[in-house]
Amino acid sequence: MTLYLDGVSKNYGDVEVLRPISLEVSNGELLTVLGPSGSGKTTILRLIGGFIAPTCGRILLDGKDLSTTHISKRPFNTVFQDYALFPHMTVEQNVGYGLMVKGCPKEKMKQVVNEALDVVGLSDFPGRYPAELSGGQKQRVALARTIVCEPQIVLLDEPLSALDAELRRQMQFFLKSLQRKIGTTFLFVTHDQQEAITISDRLVVINHGGVEQVGTPKEIYYSPKTKFVAGFFGDNNLLDGQLTASGSIETPLGTIPSLQGSNLKTSKVIVAMRPELFRIGKREGAFNIDCQVQNMDFAGDMNFLRLSPKLDSDRTLLVKLSSDPSVPNLDVNGDATISIKLEDIAVLDNPR
Amino acid sequence: MNNQSTRFTIFVCIIAVPVVLVIIPIANFFLMSFWKMESNQIVESASFGNYLYFFSSPAYWGTFLSTLYLCLKVSAIGVLVGYPVAYFVWKRKGRVKYLLILLLILPLFMSYIVKIYTMRTILDLSGILNKLLVAFHILEEPSRQFIYNQTAILITMAVIFLPFVILPIFLSLERIPKNLVTASSDLGAGTLTTLRYVILPLSLPGTVSGALFTFVLALGDFVTPQMVGGPNGFTFGRVIWSQFGLAYNWPLGAALAVILFATALMTIIAAGWASQQRKV
């Protein structure tokens, strides 16, 4: 199975909420659409699900145009953000709904429903009503309800956003292992970077209705291609830079020698350095920055270090150090040199 | 799939019902108001004759004006009695409050004809009202001043339509957040001050729209005047009604109804406007 979005866009009146995007979803992967609220994530899901029609472009399933295929006939099923469980039906009836409307025999239905409830770990209360379930349980019912239909893709719209932090982590793990187990393609929508990185095979980052970058979590995290992506994950240190003729980069904090493998298109660039990739102390062949220590916060597994560079003391750099008890504390207001390996520095075009 | 035209057909079918039930009949009687009666036959020739007749005969527009005045009094009595009652009930708590308001609107469900009829027996010369007044020595002997005149119509309408005023007032009181009232008394305001500066202004829109709707109800009523008004108790509604009965002049009746329609429409628009002024 391959789903292909071919230049799909969506306008509401004059407002373009989704710029034309092309995207391939392949079999058995867990693909996440990540973007801030209002960026058009739900719109993408609803276009694929068939709840709304694209303004331009086509949606192709194994090469077949889906534009005339009604929601009820598309081999996709959605897990809604508010679960959308039928309040007047029991768990069992909810899960069996997709089979019931297709006229599945009672015996078979019961068996399939029980299996699905087993998979999501809810076989104990098939007779309960949605109002009698916790958030996480409702979530599982919604999942079970879609997988009994054996869809080719499960579409999940921020399924975990209503859950508290602890439950959320459990459900992330559960979702991922469920997806592995049944081998169905999941298209997952979230605004939470951490969640996206944790569970996805591949990520699509969108902003203002346009795709910023597509890639594996590692690519997106360590090699952002746009300023938005670079700034979206955690507390990245971003610097403006100027590409010179020799290939080195001038920054306010000094010159970075020429980097390999970067194919930059503009002379203005952005330099991104992840806080956890710095080390204390000067190193040969690395980018070294002399700083004054502003403060150091102990956060259990991490030390958060804030420093102001000597060359540009209004700026603050953030460094995360794994907290090793043997490492001595740095003096506040004392001097320190930090270093980052050249291959750990990400440099990206700054078109503006 | 011919989605567009299917939808259009469905749309037309759905719209057809209210249109046939409401719009066409109303348009029809607007049209008929320009026709006239000649030797007991409706003649389809357009003129303003009926309207001119209305404005040139004091009997008609006099009745119209006195009916407006009567309905105004009905609404005013409704508010004067209804507001304190709604306020009192609103101040109760829990079940008592719910039960009281229920009992106050319950009479709305009871047969309209029956209520008028009983009001007639109560107001009659040998009715309970006269018996009570005589028993308390307010009157020397039973009086006919409560029945078969405009007073009888006023009393009866005021009683019958009272729940229609109480309910909207109560509902607009209910919308006032309780913490506003608490805040006001927290700031040292007494019950009366709170009532004057917080509760009255906030419940005013609901009260006005309730009173206006009662006004419309009273305006169109023709059974009450017919049953308790006697030979002198003519109201505009009753005049229209008689054009469709013994007087048999449908075009004139239609013209009068157009005037009633316009008046009611303006009142309803005013009521709608009033209820939009609400701040809570």
Place this chain on the structure above:
Amino acid sequence: MHKTNTEHLIDVFLGLITAGTFFVLYMPIVVNSIFSLVPSDRNGIHWGEASFEWYWRLLENESVIAAIKTTLIVSVIAVAIAAILAIILAIYVEWEGAVFQRTIELVVYTPFLMPPIITGLSLLMFFDRIGISRGEATIIVGHTALVLAVLYRLVLTRLRAMPHTLVEASADLGATRLQTFRYVVWPQLRPAVITGAVLAMAVSFDETLITVFLAGDTTTIPLRLWGMMRVGFKPEINALVTIVLLVSIIMAVITAIRIKPAEGNEE
């Protein structure tokens, strides 16, 4: 909470007005019920002769029985038609993004907002124009127009409270439109429709001002009562009146009980 003396006085004063209001509102009903059981004439009330006699007499009165039948037939048919129309209209207006949505609503509410005499005489002239003679059918049309507003309002409120994702979920799981209505929408609407139907029945049972224009030779209970009352006093009337009151109170209580929990749930 402490109450000052003035507050107490105000409370007592308002309480008295409320008590007076109750007295005025309920006296007619009490008076009626007594007179239906106890015979009275010019010489006074004969307390000793209380009986259900007049209720039995009523059963022998053919014109009353006919009126009851007509009333029931009219209200059942009118309410059924109005309920179906209300559901279709509400779904159409709420979900299909109907064109002229406001206008449609205004038209639906018109018979309820305008004085009944307008609805009555406009339909009378309309039927006369297109040559339909008056009878049960014309009364049914008038009542349908009237109670449609009630049912529409209740159905629409319920529909708005229902998340639209339920409908989408149903379609998503493969249900046809009809299946979605049957298994998802209808169970959600049913309570509102039943409440609305009871309320509409109560309105229809009592409807006089429109009916009188559309009845022709047919009579309904209110028209029959009006006729009987014009002729003059008869204990029979009181018996019929008491039955009518009882039925309407029962309907009112049913409606109240049904609406109350709904109010509690809608935060």
